[in-house]
Amino acid sequence: MFWRAYGCHVITLEIMSGSIRPVLLAVLVLLGLTAPQLRLVSDGAPLDWSGTGTGGSDGLSPGAPLYVPPAIAHGGDSAQGWTQPLDAPVVSGFRTFERPGHDGVDLAASRYTPIVAAASGTVISSYCDAIDVRDGSAWGCYRDGDPNLTSGCGWHVDIIHSGQEITRYCHMVSQPLVSVGDFVSTGQELGQVGSTGNSSGPHLHFEVHVNGDPGSGGAVDPETWMSDRGAPLGGWW
Ligand SMILES: [Zn+2]
Numbered sequence: 001m002f003w004r005a006y007g008c009h010v011i012t013l014e015i016m017s018g019s020i021r022p023v024l025l026a027v028l029v030l031l032g033l034t035a036p037q038l039r040l041v042s043d044g045a046p047l048d049w050s051g052t053g054t055g056g057s058d059g060l061s062p063g064a065p066l067y068v069p070p071a072i073a074h075g076g077d078s079a080q081g082w083t084q085p086l087d088a089p090v091v092s093g094f095r096t097f098e099r100p101g102h103d104g105v106d107l108a109a110s111r112y113t114p115i116v117a118a119a120s121g122t123v124i125s126s127y128c129d130a131i132d133v134r135d136g137s138a139w140g141c142y143r144d145g146d147p148n149l150t151s152g153c154g155w156h157v158d159i160i161h162s163g164q165e166i167t168r169y170c171h172m173v174s175q176p177l178v179s180v181g182d183f184v185s186t187g188q189e190l191g192q193v194g195s196t197g198n199s200s201g202p203h204l205h206f207e208v209h210v211n212g213d214p215g216s217g218g219a220v221d222p223e224t225w226m227s228d229r230g231a232p233l234g235g236w237w
Helices: 022-030 054-058 222-228
Strands: 002-006 010-015 038-042 090-092 105-108 114-116 121-132 150-160 166-172 189-192 203-209
Touching: 121 166, 150 189, 166 189, 203 222
Parallel strands: none
Antiparallel strands: 002 010, 010 038, 090 105, 105 203, 114 189, 121 150, 150 166, 166 203
């Protein structure tokens, strides 16, 4: 199980669950029946707490309480290798009556909430897509978009997975952390929640496409897709 906490740098909290299944461990921790063994790691290596090691730059000291934002924590990967891109409620569904052209779902979360890859795969798109609808000029992604004046996905990432499915993550706050051609693993951070492109406020617009078709014809309901893969949207608990 991996949780993330934030100081000046991203750090990762790794719970050494041993032979206990992570979800069971989390339940036991919540019930106060056991205490997790925590180990701070950074980029996969233990932080150096001695002297002026890298740990000091996070402003944390050994034993200090760590804030784990609930919107970031996720329960881990499903047996099928999928995980929700972030742990947040679905506030707008796939092709609803009110929004028949909405080819994804909207997950409400605070600006800067990390967005992770729903499954492993290869990045096939990573750029700013934001157009001023009044004259077709570039709106730009270094400012928020407008729900009426801006079209496009904003800063976004597309990933193609082993079954030729494509997942799409829109409206990131800044340039994604991954580039075209990068292989990403399930749960790897792609960027953070923002409101670039056609957006009325910070959220993740998440799409799932099948048959390698990034267009509207390939889009399927992400809620059904993720539920079928053991990683339902809207929270693990
Ligand atoms: Zn949306």
